[in-house]
Amino acid sequence: MSAITVNGITLELDLLDADVMERFETAVTDAATKVAEKTQYQGLSNADALRKQCKIIEGAFDALFGDGTSARLFNGKAHLGEHMDAFGQLSSMAQDANKEVSAISEKYSAARIAGLNREQRRAAVRLSTSSRHSGRGRK
Numbered sequence: 001m002s003a004i005t006v007n008g009i010t011l012e013l014d015l016l017d018a019d020v021m022e023r024f025e026t027a028v029t030d031a032a033t034k035v036a037e038k039t040q041y042q043g044l045s046n047a048d049a050l051r052k053q054c055k056i057i058e059g060a061f062d063a064l065f066g067d068g069t070s071a072r073l074f075n076g077k078a079h080l081g082e083h084m085d086a087f088g089q090l091s092s093m094a095q096d097a098n099k100e101v102s103a104i105s106e107k108y109s110a111a112r113i114a115g116l117n118r119e120q121r122r123a124a125v126r127l128s129t130s131s132r133h134s135g136r137g138r139k
Contacts, residue, residue: 002093002100006073006086011065015097023064028091031060054078057087064090 041049058070
């Protein structure tokens with residue numbers, strides 16, 4: 001379970017759940033794509049462009065954590081710095097999940113399971129050698 005704290009509010013998201021990860025990827029990718037599209041800002045004042053970017057980020061939080069989450073996090077403020085910082089934290093949750101997946105994969109990897117101690121390796125060699133030679137000389 002990954003967690004971030006934004007403006008004193010902790011949000012948790014289980015990115016090891018495939019359905020949650022799918023929602024996460026969609027929300028983050030959509031928000032990043034929308035914020036980067038420059039044509040939507042044409043004709044807007046700088047202040048309105050900032051508000052628009054904040055609304056896009058708020059939409060991502062509401063999509064992931066439920067309606068009203070962005071209102072609790074940002075208290076109606078349209079401060080782009082706070083919104084982008086929160087979005088950065090949200091995006092980094094995927095890195096934390098990837099680290100967790102790597103740790104789980106390592107824990108159950110074939111190499112680790114096959115990592116027998118010396119005595120076990122020697123016994124395995126003796127078994128394989130004796131089974132190959134057991135049929136020699138017999139008819």
